[in-house]
Amino acid sequence: MADHTLDAKGLNCPLPILKAKKALKDVPTGGTLEILATDPGSVADFEAFCRQTGNELMEHSEDGGTYHFLIKKSA
Amino acid sequence: MSAEQKSMSIIVTKGALDWAYPPFILATTAAAMGLPVTMFFTFYGLPLLLKDLKLQLTAAGNPAMKMPMMGAHMGLPNLLTVIPGVDAACTKMMKNLMSKKGVASIEELRELAVEAEVRLIACQMTMDLFEYTLDDMIDGPELGGAATYIECATQADINLFI
Numbered sequence: 029m030a031d032h033t034l035d036a037k038g039l040n041c042p043l044p045i046l047k048a049k050k051a052l053k054d055v056p057t058g059g060t061l062e063i064l065a066t067d068p069g070s071v072a073d074f075e076a077f078c079r080q081t082g083n084e085l086m087e088h089s090e091d092g093g094t095y096h097f098l099i100k101k102s103a
Numbered sequence: 104m105s106a107e108q109k110s111m112s113i114i115v116t117k118g119a120l121d122w123a124y125p126p127f128i129l130a131t132t133a134a135a136m137g138l139p140v141t142m143f144f145t146f147y148g149l150p151l152l153l154k155d156l157k158l159q160l161t162a163a164g165n166p167a168m169k170m171p172m173m174g175a176h177m178g179l180p181n182l183l184t185v186i187p188g189v190d191a192a193c194t195k196m197m198k199n200l201m202s203k204k205g206v207a208s209i210e211e212l213r214e215l216a217v218e219a220e221v222r223l224i225a226c227q228m229t230m231d232l233f234e235y236t237l238d239d240m241i242d243g244p245e246l247g248g249a250a251t252y253i254e255c256a257t258q259a260d261i262n263l264f265i
Contacts, residue, residue, distance in 0.1 A: 040205040042132040046215055049135035067205075080136040 030062035030098060031055050037066045037094060044070045045077050048099070052083070055101045060086070063097040070095055111261040112141040114252065115148035120158035120194060120209070121168075123151055126265045127212035133261075134219035141259070142216070143252045144244070145226035148265075149233065151209070152225055152240045158209055160193045170196055217243045224251060 034051045036044035044065045055061050063074070071088060074097050078085040082103035089096050111133045115126045126148075130140045144152055151158075162168055162184035169176040170193075183189060201208070207215075217223070224247040225240060237244065256262045 038205045040207075042128050042135075043205065043207050046131055046135050077136060 029060075031059040033062045033064070035064050036070075037064050039065070040067055041069050041073065045073055048074070048077070048097075052099070052101055057101055057103075059101050061099045061101065063099065065095045065097070066093055068095070070097070074099070108137075108139075109260040110139040110141075110258065111263070112143065112252070112255050112259040113263045113265060115142055115144045115151060115265055116146050117265065118147040118150045118158070120160050120197060122265070123158055123209045124212075126263075127151075127209060127216060129263065130221050131212055131215045131219060134216065134221050138261075139222070140216075140219075141222040141224065141252075141255045143224045143226065143247070143255075145229050149226060149229045149235065151213070152223065152244050153235075154239065154241055156210060156213075158194070159190050160197050162189055162193050168193070170200065213241070217241070222255075224255075 032051055032055050034047055036047050039047070044063065044067055048061065048063050051061055051063075071090075074085060074088065077083075078099060084100040084102050086098045086100050087096075088098070111129075113126045113130055117123070126142060130142050134140045150156075160168070162179050163181065164184075166178065166181065169178040171177075179189065179193075198208075223244040225235075225237070225244040227246045227248050230236070230246065237246070
């Protein structure tokens with residue numbers, strides 16, 4: 029579904045954000061990146077990251093301790 | 104990229120394992136969020152640029168240092184912290200805990216900072232004081248002094264001293 033998927037499960041702050049930033053480099057503008065994480069702090073962090081970088085956080089959800097984010101590369 | 108470009112600078116003054124985290128976490132994250140970042144390494148922060156890091160925790164004078172152990176949080180009475188080997192044991196415990204919890208190592212964060220083109224300035228005076236040369240350091244740092252930092256700080260939106 030997403031153009032790229034990043035598995036950041038088990039990683040703690042700030043690694044999910046740093047790895048997402050790197051992964052976004054390979055996503056074309058308008059493309060999407062799916063991120064899986066287990067860090068509960070990543071919810072607020074991905075919201076802030078997207079606001080600051082101008083990328084769009086299209087959806088986020090949680091299932092059994094795994095957080096799922098879908099970011100559209102807009103910038 | 105956001106419409107208004109913000110930037111950040113950090114003065115890094117401490118080189119213990121725990122104190123090394125905040126500057127590198129904030130620098131790499133700010134860089135990931137599109138901010139140009141400058142780190143100025145001075146006094147005990149300077150050795151964080153050495154090729155070979157031997158970072159240690161210091162338990163002495165750190166009464167808040169409590170680590171999870173057998174379901175409780177254990178600290179050390181200050182008097183015991185001066186026993187040889189205590190710092191090494193605490194460091195080992197902390198590093199084990201960090202790797203178990205998926206916390207990046209300082210080496211890893213530092214590499215990410217270099218990769219993200221964080222500007223690294225090694226304080227020339229401290230280099231001289233502690234008798235280091237750029238050959239002792241990782242590739243990337245430039246030399247600078249107080250004026251170099253102040254010029255950078257006048258242009259930055261966020262200036263931190265850690």
